[in-house]
Amino acid sequence: MSRVYNFAAGPGMLPLPVLEEVAANFVDYHGEGMSLIEMSHRGAIFTDIIEETRMLVRELLAVPDTHEILFLQGGGHTQFAMVPLNLLGAAAEASYIVNGTWSKKAATEAGKFCHVNVINVNPSLGVPDASDIIVANDAAYLYYCQNETVNGLEFNFIPKAPDCVPLVADVSSNFMSRTVDWKRHSLVFAGAQKNFGPAGLTIVIVRKNLLGLTTESCPTMLDYAVHAKAGSMYNTPPTFAIWVSNLVCKWIQAQGGVEKMDQLARTRSGLIYGEIDSSDGFYINNIPKRARSRMNVVFTLEESALTDLFVAEASKAGLKNLKGHRSVGGLRASLYNAMPEQGAKALAEFMRDFMKRHG
Incomplete structure (x- = not known):
């Protein structure tokens, strides 16, 4: 078999040992006589997989007990709506640093739910100077995209917000490639299909004290608290994608x-x-x-x-x-x-x- 080097922006390459493990156990999962994708998501085998994956993520990223780890679906586009729906509470405004394609999309979507204070970045800078990030104390949160895939931009610092304002980061394209300061970040999310697994899985890591701020009009499937209470099994989770991400976590662990x-x-x-x-x-x-x-x-x-x-x-x-x-x-x-x-x-x-x- 001849493998090429795949420089695609997403879905991206997966580690060869992970693909080989999936191939070896796809039809007959470790002697069970059926594929994992045929098994009940509430059965013991998959329950063990999702719990182990949650544990591995917590260990690899040193996620403290103050934060909940959710395995969801819908990709970054769904998070563009879920973030304001879950974090606005009674606030009327959220702040967004816009320096590329994905942060602009997120700010546009949030504008459907609240006033968005857009912190535009001079294109010649790529990312803002820290002094240019001005956020009101009554903002619901400050949002930024840590790595802009289209524009080739990545923050090399953590934006500063008032202590009372939660910091939200889209880490879809650099998830598991750098550590996260959990004292500074209240919520991060990532689509799996770049650094963490196949398309179909979205991971959200959110501070527990931010759960339950939604209004009654928030759709049930878009409520973080619902998914947290159900252990990410409010509906059928993407079992295959979570299994592969489990293997990717183990591969990252083995690499150091x-x-x-x-x-x-x-x-x-x-x-x-x-x-x-x-x-x-x-x-x-x-x-x-x-x-x-x-x-x-x-x-x-x-x-x-x-x-x-x-x-x-x-x-x-x-x-x-x-x-x-x-x-x-x-x-x-x-x-x-x-x-x-x-x-x-x-x-x-x-x-x-x-x-x-x-x-």
């Missing part, structure tokens, strides 16, 4: 944990940024270094007409899905946890060779 994932992410992205910065303008990334993403390296070619050729030749070389997001064009290399260092090295070598031939 989240701190090791961060170290590897910096190494991988450093290889690609190194090629860009040393290309004398052949490859272009105008993002300030302090705002550059470890997960999604975006860049363009000095001669944009070469972009399609770059993508085609890279694909033939086993370097897949390097085309940039349709809204911005250019190129994008997504370097999630499962991407081996050799994959980043292969891309860096290809970039060097491509520049020699077309520069």
Whole structure:
């Protein structure tokens, strides 16, 4: 079997040992005579899996007992509505730092439920200066997207809000790639399909004292407290996705944990940024270094007409899905946890060779 290097923004690569474990036990789950996806979600086998997965997440990210871990569905788009529905309470306003595609979508959705104080970021900065983040004491919460996949931006600091204002983070694309300061974060959420598992699972980690703030008009399925009380089994959970995420957690643990994932992410992205910065303008990334993403390296070619050729030749070389997001064009290399260092090295070598031939 020949495996390619998949640089897609999501769904992203999964660790090969995880895929092999799934393949070996998919039809007959550990001798049970049936697949896990055929089993009752309330049976002992899956109950053990979901509880173990919750425990693994708590251990890997050092999640304190003050926070509840929920396994939900609906992806980030559903969280864009669930966050205001659950956290607004009696407040009339929430603050959103908008510095890219996903934070803008989240702010737009929240605008259906409350007044949104938008903290816009100068595009030349990528992420705001800490002094530019001004949040009222009566804001329901401060929201930011830790890593913008489309724009190739990542916060290298935690935004400061008044102590009385909860901090919410969309960590969909850098989940399990860096530690989380739980004293500062009241809620984080992530779609699994980049760093944590297959599409279909959304994880929410929320401070317990924020549960139950919804109004009676909040749909039951969008109430965090309902899911917390039901142990994430108010409805049938995505059993397959949770199983795979369980295996991903064990793989991360075996590699050395989240701190090791961060170290590897910096190494991988450093290889690609190194090629860009040393290309004398052949490859272009105008993002300030302090705002550059470890997960999604975006860049363009000095001669944009070469972009399609770059993508085609890279694909033939086993370097897949390097085309940039349709809204911005250019190129994008997504370097999630499962991407081996050799994959980043292969891309860096290809970039060097491509520049020699077309520069």
